[in-house]
Amino acid sequence: EVQLLESGGGLVQPGGSLRLSCAASGFTFSSDAMSWVRQAPGKGLEWVSLITGRGEDTYYPDSVKGRFTISRDNSKNTLYLQMNSLRAEDTAIYYCGKHDGSHYGSEYFQNWGQGSLVIVSS
Amino acid sequence: EIVLTQSPGTLSLSPGERATLSCRASQSVSNSYLAWYQQKPGQAPRLLIYAASSRATGIPDRFSASGSGTDFTLTISRLQPEDFAVYYCQQYGSSLSFGGGTKVEIK
Numbered sequence: 001e002v003q004l005l006e007s008g009g010g011l012v013q014p015g016g017s018l019r020l021s022c023a024a025s026g027f028t029f030s031s032d033a034m035s036w037v038r039q040a041p042g043k044g045l046e047w048v049s050l051i052t053g054r055g056e057d058t059y060y061p062d063s064v065k066g067r068f069t070i071s072r073d074n075s076k077n078t079l080y081l082q083m084n085s086l087r088a089e090d091t092a093i094y095y096c097g098k099h100d101g102s103h104y105g106s107e108y109f110q111n112w113g114q115g116s117l118v119i120v121s122s
Numbered sequence: 123e124i125v126l127t128q129s130p131g132t133l134s135l136s137p138g139e140r141a142t143l144s145c146r147a148s149q150s151v152s153n154s155y156l157a158w159y160q161q162k163p164g165q166a167p168r169l170l171i172y173a174a175s176s177r178a179t180g181i182p183d184r185f186s187a188s189g190s191g192t193d194f195t196l197t198i199s200r201l202q203p204e205d206f207a208v209y210y211c212q213q214y215g216s217s218l219s220f221g222g223g224t225k226v227e228i229k
Contacts, residue, residue, distance in 0.1 A: 035218070045159075045167065045210055047219040059217065061123075095166055106216035108157035110178070112166035 002026040002111045004077060004096050009116030011015065016086050022079040022096030030054060030074040033099040035064055036081045038092035039115075041085045048094075053102030064090075093117050124149055124213050134229040141198040143224045145211035150169045150191045152215030158187055158196045161223075170209075171196065183194035201226070 008020040036052040049070035050059045069082040097109040125148040128136040154174035159167035169178040171187040184199040
């Protein structure tokens, strides 16, 4: 059974940094691309980053490019999201998501974690 | 960036009725790389459909989907009590993006 468990969320001041982790189990971690998706309170879903299976390529939307960095440690089956220069509008539940492979056309979210809440406030 | 617009914003229906949800893209979605998700309050989203019309593992056949190009549809043939939720579409043909969601509520 695929399991994704996020951790590292919490309260941070504007301009601060936070690193989220996502521990994966139940599948061959290095075979699948992974993403982070966030959901602001009462709002819809927003994709914030993707990393390929071996970690060779990363992708971001303009809203977080230059501030967020996605990475993975395949030896530890763990995905990370380093978030810098945080803003109030980054307040959201952050989900890690597993894709169905690491090739074009596999980037739908086959599995999701339960999420980690990040609150950016002074 | 492909912008996905879902309609209606809210759909009020009774159990047993048919639900038809729309997802329209600002430009053609390559290879019909479009997925649908269901999200219930306090839960993570769940994959229903990928590649526009393929049901994910374990999804009941009352869920069906179709479409290509810029227009996609999710249909729930006979609403069950557990189907009342928010539904999102997502395209992955050009980067990734989500629609704003359609809430299916009990009438």
